[in-house]
Amino acid sequence: MPMSAEDLIEECRELVEDPEFSAVRDWLDHHPGAKVLGHFQVYFPEEIAHAAGMLPVKLAGAGSALQIRQADARIAAFVCSIVRSALEAALSGHLDFLSVFVTHPICDAARHACGVWARNFPELSAQILYLPQNAGSSHALDYLRAEYARVARVIEQATGAQVTDEALRASIAVFNENRRLLRELYALKREAPWLVSAVEAYVLTRAAGLMPRERHNELLRAVIPALRARDARPQDKLRVVFEGGFCEQPPLDMLAVIQEICYVVDDDLMIGLRWLTDDVPQDGEDPLRDLARAYLQTSSHSPVQRDPRRPKEERLLARIRDANAEAAIVAAAKMCEPGLEEQVAYGQALDDAGIPHLVMEFEEKTRVFEQTRMEVETFAESLLLDLV
Numbered sequence: 333m334p335m336s337a338e339d340l341i342e343e344c345r346e347l348v349e350d351p352e353f354s355a356v357r358d359w360l361d362h363h364p365g366a367k368v369l370g371h372f373q374v375y376f377p378e379e380i381a382h383a384a385g386m387l388p389v390k391l392a393g394a395g396s397a398l399q400i401r402q403a404d405a406r407i408a409a410f411v412c413s414i415v416r417s418a419l420e421a422a423l424s425g426h427l428d429f430l431s432v433f434v435t436h437p438i439c440d441a442a443r444h445a446c447g448v449w450a451r452n453f454p455e456l457s458a459q460i461l462y463l464p465q466n467a468g469s470s471h472a473l474d475y476l477r478a479e480y481a482r483v484a485r486v487i488e489q490a491t492g493a494q495v496t497d498e499a500l501r502a503s504i505a506v507f508n509e510n511r512r513l514l515r516e517l518y519a520l521k522r523e524a525p526w527l528v529s530a531v532e533a534y535v536l537t538r539a540a541g542l543m544p545r546e547r548h549n550e551l552l553r554a555v556i557p558a559l560r561a562r563d564a565r566p567q568d569k570l571r572v573v574f575e576g577g578f579c580e581q582p583p584l585d586m587l588a589v590i591q592e593i594c595y596v597v598d599d600d601l602m603i604g605l606r607w608l609t610d611d612v613p614q615d616g617e618d619p620l621r622d623l624a625r626a627y628l629q630t631s632s633h634s635p636v637q638r639d640p641r642r643p644k645e646e647r648l649l650a651r652i653r654d655a656n657a658e659a660a661i662v663a664a665a666k667m668c669e670p671g672l673e674e675q676v677a678y679g680q681a682l683d684d685a686g687i688p689h690l691v692m693e694f695e696e697k698t699r700v701f702e703q704t705r706m707e708v709e710t711f712a713e714s715l716l717l718d719l720v
Protein backbone atom coordinates (compact mmCIF):
# COMPACT_ATOMS: atom_id res chain seq x y z
CA MET A 333 0.00 0.00 0.00
CA PRO A 334 1.44 3.45 -0.90
CA MET A 335 2.42 5.59 2.09
CA SER A 336 0.26 8.61 2.87
CA ALA A 337 1.60 12.19 2.87
CA GLU A 338 1.44 12.12 6.67
CA ASP A 339 3.54 8.92 6.85
CA LEU A 340 6.17 10.33 4.48
CA ILE A 341 6.33 13.61 6.39
CA GLU A 342 6.69 11.69 9.66
CA GLU A 343 9.54 9.68 8.14
CA CYS A 344 11.30 12.95 7.24
CA ARG A 345 10.66 14.45 10.65
CA GLU A 346 12.20 11.42 12.34
CA LEU A 347 15.31 11.81 10.19
CA VAL A 348 15.59 15.51 10.97
CA GLU A 349 15.34 14.81 14.72
CA ASP A 350 17.57 11.73 14.66
CA PRO A 351 21.08 12.49 15.97
CA GLU A 352 22.21 9.02 14.85
CA PHE A 353 21.72 9.70 11.09
CA SER A 354 20.04 6.29 10.70
CA ALA A 355 19.32 6.72 6.97
CA VAL A 356 23.03 7.34 6.36
CA ARG A 357 24.01 4.26 8.39
CA ASP A 358 21.40 2.24 6.53
CA TRP A 359 22.87 3.41 3.19
CA LEU A 360 26.35 2.39 4.33
CA ASP A 361 25.06 -1.07 5.34
CA HIS A 362 23.78 -1.48 1.79
CA HIS A 363 26.94 -0.01 0.20
CA PRO A 364 29.86 -1.63 2.01
CA GLY A 365 33.08 0.30 1.49
CA ALA A 366 31.29 3.42 0.24
CA LYS A 367 32.18 6.82 1.74
CA VAL A 368 30.23 9.74 3.15
CA LEU A 369 31.05 13.45 2.77
CA GLY A 370 29.60 15.86 5.34
CA HIS A 371 29.23 19.46 4.24
CA PHE A 372 28.52 22.36 6.52
CA GLN A 373 26.11 25.16 5.66
CA VAL A 374 25.37 26.95 3.32
CA TYR A 375 26.00 25.57 -0.19
CA PHE A 376 28.09 22.67 -1.47
CA PRO A 377 28.00 21.23 -5.04
CA GLU A 378 26.88 17.79 -3.92
CA GLU A 379 26.98 16.47 -7.48
CA ILE A 380 30.79 16.23 -7.26
CA ALA A 381 30.64 13.84 -4.28
CA HIS A 382 27.71 11.92 -5.77
CA ALA A 383 29.62 11.42 -9.03
CA ALA A 384 32.32 9.55 -7.09
CA GLY A 385 29.74 7.27 -5.46
CA MET A 386 29.77 9.14 -2.12
CA LEU A 387 26.73 10.06 -0.09
CA PRO A 388 26.76 13.83 0.51
CA VAL A 389 25.21 14.67 3.90
CA LYS A 390 24.15 18.12 5.02
CA LEU A 391 25.47 19.04 8.48
CA ALA A 392 23.13 21.62 9.95
CA GLY A 393 23.66 21.31 13.70
CA ALA A 394 22.14 18.99 16.28
CA GLY A 395 19.33 21.27 17.45
CA SER A 396 18.33 20.32 20.99
CA ALA A 397 19.13 16.62 20.49
CA LEU A 398 22.59 16.91 22.07
CA GLN A 399 23.83 18.77 25.08
CA ILE A 400 27.05 20.59 24.29
CA ARG A 401 29.76 19.29 26.65
CA GLN A 402 32.94 18.24 24.83
CA ALA A 403 32.78 20.93 22.14
CA ASP A 404 32.97 23.66 24.78
CA ALA A 405 36.51 22.54 25.60
CA ARG A 406 37.53 23.13 21.98
CA ILE A 407 35.47 26.09 20.76
CA ALA A 408 34.63 29.32 22.57
CA ALA A 409 31.19 29.43 24.18
CA PHE A 410 30.37 32.72 22.41
CA VAL A 411 30.39 30.99 19.00
CA CYS A 412 26.97 30.29 17.47
CA SER A 413 25.25 27.05 18.44
CA ILE A 414 25.37 25.27 15.05
CA VAL A 415 29.17 25.24 14.90
CA ARG A 416 29.40 23.92 18.45
CA SER A 417 26.63 21.34 18.13
CA ALA A 418 28.01 19.98 14.84
CA LEU A 419 31.38 19.52 16.56
CA GLU A 420 29.68 17.94 19.58
CA ALA A 421 27.93 15.47 17.27
CA ALA A 422 31.30 14.52 15.80
CA LEU A 423 33.09 14.31 19.16
CA SER A 424 30.38 12.07 20.60
CA GLY A 425 30.63 9.61 17.69
CA HIS A 426 27.40 10.50 15.90
CA LEU A 427 29.31 11.39 12.73
CA ASP A 428 31.80 8.52 12.82
CA PHE A 429 30.78 7.56 9.27
CA LEU A 430 32.35 10.65 7.69
CA SER A 431 35.40 10.38 5.45
CA VAL A 432 35.44 14.01 4.29
CA PHE A 433 34.22 17.15 6.07
CA VAL A 434 33.84 20.37 4.06
CA THR A 435 33.15 23.79 5.46
CA HIS A 436 33.16 27.25 3.89
CA PRO A 437 34.60 30.61 4.89
CA ILE A 438 31.10 32.06 5.37
CA CYS A 439 32.17 33.58 8.71
CA ASP A 440 35.04 33.28 11.19
CA ALA A 441 33.28 30.51 13.13
CA ALA A 442 32.71 28.27 10.10
CA ARG A 443 36.17 28.99 8.66
CA HIS A 444 37.96 28.06 11.89
CA ALA A 445 35.81 24.95 12.28
CA CYS A 446 37.97 23.31 9.60
CA GLY A 447 41.13 23.61 11.73
CA VAL A 448 39.32 22.38 14.84
CA TRP A 449 37.94 19.34 13.00
CA ALA A 450 41.30 18.61 11.38
CA ARG A 451 43.04 18.62 14.76
CA ASN A 452 40.41 16.51 16.52
CA PHE A 453 39.79 14.00 13.73
CA PRO A 454 43.14 13.37 12.03
CA GLU A 455 41.69 10.39 10.11
CA LEU A 456 39.18 12.71 8.41
CA SER A 457 39.92 14.87 5.37
CA ALA A 458 38.81 18.32 6.62
CA GLN A 459 38.53 20.88 3.84
CA ILE A 460 37.44 24.43 3.13
CA LEU A 461 35.66 25.07 -0.15
CA TYR A 462 36.49 28.66 -1.01
CA LEU A 463 33.45 29.94 -2.86
CA PRO A 464 34.13 33.34 -4.51
CA GLN A 465 33.91 36.32 -2.18
CA ASN A 466 32.63 38.43 -5.04
CA ALA A 467 30.33 36.51 -7.39
CA GLY A 468 30.23 39.51 -9.72
CA SER A 469 33.97 39.44 -10.53
CA SER A 470 34.90 38.59 -14.14
CA HIS A 471 37.40 36.02 -12.75
CA ALA A 472 34.82 34.27 -10.57
CA LEU A 473 33.85 31.58 -13.09
CA ASP A 474 37.40 30.40 -13.86
CA TYR A 475 38.29 30.58 -10.21
CA LEU A 476 35.29 28.58 -9.05
CA ARG A 477 35.70 25.93 -11.74
CA ALA A 478 39.30 25.43 -10.54
CA GLU A 479 38.15 25.27 -6.92
CA TYR A 480 35.54 22.61 -7.79
CA ALA A 481 38.26 20.65 -9.62
CA ARG A 482 40.44 20.81 -6.48
CA VAL A 483 37.58 19.47 -4.36
CA ALA A 484 37.01 16.72 -6.95
CA ARG A 485 40.64 15.62 -6.50
CA VAL A 486 40.15 15.49 -2.71
CA ILE A 487 37.07 13.33 -3.23
CA GLU A 488 38.94 11.06 -5.62
CA GLN A 489 41.67 10.57 -3.04
CA ALA A 490 39.12 9.71 -0.35
CA THR A 491 37.14 7.27 -2.49
CA GLY A 492 39.65 5.91 -4.98
CA ALA A 493 37.01 6.62 -7.66
CA GLN A 494 37.29 9.03 -10.58
CA VAL A 495 34.95 12.01 -10.89
CA THR A 496 34.37 11.67 -14.63
CA ASP A 497 32.40 14.11 -16.76
CA GLU A 498 29.97 11.35 -17.60
CA ALA A 499 29.33 10.56 -13.93
CA LEU A 500 28.97 14.29 -13.20
CA ARG A 501 26.32 14.69 -15.90
CA ALA A 502 24.37 11.75 -14.45
CA SER A 503 24.61 13.26 -10.95
CA ILE A 504 23.51 16.68 -12.24
CA ALA A 505 20.39 15.01 -13.66
CA VAL A 506 19.53 13.51 -10.23
CA PHE A 507 20.03 16.82 -8.41
CA ASN A 508 18.21 18.82 -11.11
CA GLU A 509 15.20 16.64 -10.53
CA ASN A 510 15.48 17.12 -6.79
CA ARG A 511 15.64 20.90 -7.12
CA ARG A 512 12.69 20.87 -9.54
CA LEU A 513 10.63 18.89 -7.04
CA LEU A 514 11.63 21.21 -4.21
CA ARG A 515 10.62 24.19 -6.34
CA GLU A 516 7.27 22.48 -6.87
CA LEU A 517 6.87 22.00 -3.12
CA TYR A 518 7.65 25.68 -2.53
CA ALA A 519 5.28 26.74 -5.30
CA LEU A 520 2.54 24.85 -3.46
CA LYS A 521 3.48 26.66 -0.23
CA ARG A 522 3.08 29.98 -1.99
CA GLU A 523 -0.15 29.09 -3.81
CA ALA A 524 -1.96 27.15 -1.10
CA PRO A 525 -0.16 27.29 2.25
CA TRP A 526 -3.14 25.62 3.92
CA LEU A 527 -2.16 22.40 2.10
CA VAL A 528 1.39 22.22 3.44
CA SER A 529 2.49 23.74 6.74
CA ALA A 530 5.83 25.42 7.37
CA VAL A 531 7.04 22.51 9.49
CA GLU A 532 5.95 19.94 6.89
CA ALA A 533 7.68 21.76 4.03
CA TYR A 534 10.75 22.19 6.20
CA VAL A 535 11.20 18.53 7.18
CA LEU A 536 10.46 17.42 3.62
CA THR A 537 13.20 19.76 2.38
CA ARG A 538 15.80 19.05 5.04
CA ALA A 539 15.45 15.29 4.57
CA ALA A 540 17.09 15.77 1.15
CA GLY A 541 20.44 16.23 2.89
CA LEU A 542 20.01 13.17 5.09
CA MET A 543 19.23 10.39 2.63
CA PRO A 544 20.27 9.35 -0.89
CA ARG A 545 18.89 11.95 -3.29
CA GLU A 546 17.35 9.31 -5.53
CA ARG A 547 15.24 8.15 -2.56
CA HIS A 548 14.32 11.75 -1.77
CA ASN A 549 13.19 12.27 -5.35
CA GLU A 550 10.88 9.26 -5.04
CA LEU A 551 9.55 10.59 -1.75
CA LEU A 552 8.77 14.04 -3.19
CA ARG A 553 7.18 12.53 -6.28
CA ALA A 554 4.79 10.67 -3.98
CA VAL A 555 4.15 13.39 -1.41
CA ILE A 556 3.48 16.45 -3.61
CA PRO A 557 0.35 15.05 -5.34
CA ALA A 558 -0.86 13.77 -1.97
CA LEU A 559 -0.50 17.26 -0.47
CA ARG A 560 -2.34 18.79 -3.43
CA ALA A 561 -5.20 16.34 -2.87
CA ARG A 562 -5.63 17.29 0.80
CA ASP A 563 -9.07 18.42 1.83
CA ALA A 564 -8.17 21.66 3.64
CA ARG A 565 -9.61 25.15 3.46
CA PRO A 566 -7.83 28.48 3.61
CA GLN A 567 -7.96 30.36 6.92
CA ASP A 568 -7.78 34.05 7.62
CA LYS A 569 -4.07 34.19 8.43
CA LEU A 570 -1.35 36.70 7.67
CA ARG A 571 0.95 35.64 4.80
CA VAL A 572 4.58 36.06 5.83
CA VAL A 573 8.04 35.31 4.45
CA PHE A 574 10.50 33.91 7.02
CA GLU A 575 14.06 35.10 6.37
CA GLY A 576 17.04 34.11 8.50
CA GLY A 577 17.26 30.31 8.21
CA PHE A 578 20.21 30.18 5.82
CA CYS A 579 22.64 28.59 8.30
CA GLU A 580 21.66 27.72 11.88
CA GLN A 581 18.13 26.34 11.79
CA PRO A 582 15.31 27.52 14.04
CA PRO A 583 13.78 24.78 16.23
CA LEU A 584 10.82 22.92 14.71
CA ASP A 585 8.66 23.99 17.66
CA MET A 586 9.38 27.62 16.90
CA LEU A 587 8.21 27.15 13.31
CA ALA A 588 5.15 25.34 14.69
CA VAL A 589 4.28 28.37 16.82
CA ILE A 590 4.65 30.72 13.85
CA GLN A 591 2.56 28.53 11.54
CA GLU A 592 -0.28 28.45 14.09
CA ILE A 593 -0.55 32.21 13.68
CA CYS A 594 0.63 32.92 10.11
CA TYR A 595 1.00 31.24 6.75
CA VAL A 596 4.73 31.02 6.01
CA VAL A 597 4.47 31.34 2.23
CA ASP A 598 8.22 31.36 1.54
CA ASP A 599 11.49 31.18 3.47
CA ASP A 600 15.24 30.65 3.25
CA LEU A 601 15.34 27.57 5.50
CA MET A 602 17.99 25.10 4.28
CA ILE A 603 18.48 27.39 1.32
CA GLY A 604 21.70 25.56 0.38
CA LEU A 605 19.63 22.59 -0.79
CA ARG A 606 17.64 24.93 -3.04
CA TRP A 607 20.53 27.25 -3.89
CA LEU A 608 20.50 26.70 -7.65
CA THR A 609 17.23 28.10 -8.92
CA ASP A 610 17.28 26.62 -12.42
CA ASP A 611 18.40 23.38 -14.05
CA VAL A 612 22.13 22.90 -14.64
CA PRO A 613 22.86 21.69 -18.22
CA GLN A 614 22.88 17.89 -18.21
CA ASP A 615 24.82 17.41 -21.44
CA GLY A 616 27.42 20.19 -21.23
CA GLU A 617 31.02 19.70 -22.35
CA ASP A 618 32.42 20.77 -19.01
CA PRO A 619 30.04 19.87 -16.16
CA LEU A 620 32.26 21.39 -13.45
CA ARG A 621 32.11 24.69 -15.32
CA ASP A 622 28.34 24.33 -15.69
CA LEU A 623 28.02 23.84 -11.92
CA ALA A 624 30.24 26.85 -11.27
CA ARG A 625 28.24 28.98 -13.70
CA ALA A 626 24.99 27.97 -12.05
CA TYR A 627 26.35 29.00 -8.65
CA LEU A 628 27.24 32.42 -10.00
CA GLN A 629 24.28 33.11 -12.27
CA THR A 630 21.18 31.19 -11.26
CA SER A 631 21.28 31.06 -7.51
CA SER A 632 19.50 32.23 -4.42
CA HIS A 633 20.84 34.70 -1.84
CA SER A 634 22.01 34.69 1.76
CA PRO A 635 23.86 37.08 4.07
CA VAL A 636 27.10 35.13 3.55
CA GLN A 637 27.31 35.37 -0.23
CA ARG A 638 28.20 38.69 -1.79
CA ASP A 639 26.97 39.50 -5.28
CA PRO A 640 26.98 43.22 -6.11
CA ARG A 641 24.95 42.51 -9.28
CA ARG A 642 22.02 41.30 -7.21
CA PRO A 643 21.73 43.09 -3.84
CA LYS A 644 20.27 40.85 -1.12
CA GLU A 645 17.75 43.46 -0.04
CA GLU A 646 16.25 43.49 -3.56
CA ARG A 647 16.17 39.69 -3.58
CA LEU A 648 14.27 39.64 -0.29
CA LEU A 649 11.74 42.17 -1.60
CA ALA A 650 11.32 40.01 -4.72
CA ARG A 651 10.79 36.90 -2.57
CA ILE A 652 8.06 38.72 -0.64
CA ARG A 653 6.45 40.03 -3.82
CA ASP A 654 6.57 36.67 -5.63
CA ALA A 655 4.97 34.94 -2.65
CA ASN A 656 2.27 37.58 -2.41
CA ALA A 657 3.22 38.01 1.25
CA GLU A 658 1.89 40.81 3.42
CA ALA A 659 4.79 40.90 5.87
CA ALA A 660 8.15 39.40 6.79
CA ILE A 661 9.76 37.81 9.82
CA VAL A 662 13.44 38.70 9.74
CA ALA A 663 15.20 36.32 12.10
CA ALA A 664 18.82 35.66 12.98
CA ALA A 665 20.58 33.02 15.02
CA LYS A 666 22.07 34.21 18.30
CA MET A 667 25.79 35.02 17.94
CA CYS A 668 25.53 34.93 14.14
CA GLU A 669 27.38 38.02 13.02
CA PRO A 670 26.42 37.87 9.31
CA GLY A 671 22.76 37.19 10.11
CA LEU A 672 22.49 39.92 12.75
CA GLU A 673 24.21 42.45 10.48
CA GLU A 674 21.90 41.64 7.60
CA GLN A 675 18.85 42.20 9.81
CA VAL A 676 19.76 45.89 9.81
CA ALA A 677 20.02 46.13 6.01
CA TYR A 678 16.88 44.05 5.48
CA GLY A 679 14.97 46.15 8.03
CA GLN A 680 15.94 49.37 6.25
CA ALA A 681 14.89 48.00 2.84
CA LEU A 682 11.58 46.73 4.24
CA ASP A 683 10.90 50.08 5.92
CA ASP A 684 11.62 51.90 2.65
CA ALA A 685 9.26 49.55 0.78
CA GLY A 686 6.57 49.94 3.45
CA ILE A 687 6.53 46.21 4.26
CA PRO A 688 5.76 45.40 7.91
CA HIS A 689 8.29 43.12 9.53
CA LEU A 690 9.08 41.48 12.82
CA VAL A 691 12.71 41.14 13.89
CA MET A 692 13.56 38.08 16.00
CA GLU A 693 16.48 36.03 17.29
CA PHE A 694 16.55 32.29 17.82
CA GLU A 695 18.86 29.48 18.87
CA GLU A 696 18.58 25.93 17.56
CA LYS A 697 18.41 24.42 21.05
CA THR A 698 15.70 26.66 22.54
CA ARG A 699 12.70 24.72 23.87
CA VAL A 700 10.34 27.40 25.22
CA PHE A 701 8.51 29.69 22.81
CA GLU A 702 5.98 31.66 24.83
CA GLN A 703 7.81 34.89 24.08
CA THR A 704 7.86 34.01 20.35
CA ARG A 705 4.14 33.26 20.43
CA MET A 706 3.37 36.59 22.08
CA GLU A 707 5.51 38.57 19.63
CA VAL A 708 4.13 36.88 16.52
CA GLU A 709 0.53 37.06 17.76
CA THR A 710 0.80 40.76 18.55
CA PHE A 711 2.45 41.45 15.19
CA ALA A 712 -0.12 39.44 13.19
CA GLU A 713 -3.15 40.80 15.06
CA SER A 714 -2.07 44.41 14.63
CA LEU A 715 -1.64 43.89 10.88
CA LEU A 716 -4.85 41.91 10.38
CA LEU A 717 -6.78 44.69 12.12
CA ASP A 718 -5.21 47.21 9.75
CA LEU A 719 -6.02 45.05 6.73
CA VAL A 720 -9.76 44.68 7.47
Ligand code: SF4
Pocket residue numbers: 373412413414415438439440441442579580636665667668669670671
Ligand atom coordinates in the same frame (compact mmCIF):
# COMPACT_ATOMS: atom_id res chain seq x y z
S1 SF4 B 1 25.09 30.70 12.16
FE1 SF4 B 1 26.13 32.54 11.43
S2 SF4 B 1 28.00 32.68 12.69
FE2 SF4 B 1 27.22 30.57 12.83
S3 SF4 B 1 28.29 29.43 11.26
FE3 SF4 B 1 26.38 30.15 10.38
S4 SF4 B 1 26.89 32.11 9.39
FE4 SF4 B 1 28.55 31.60 10.80
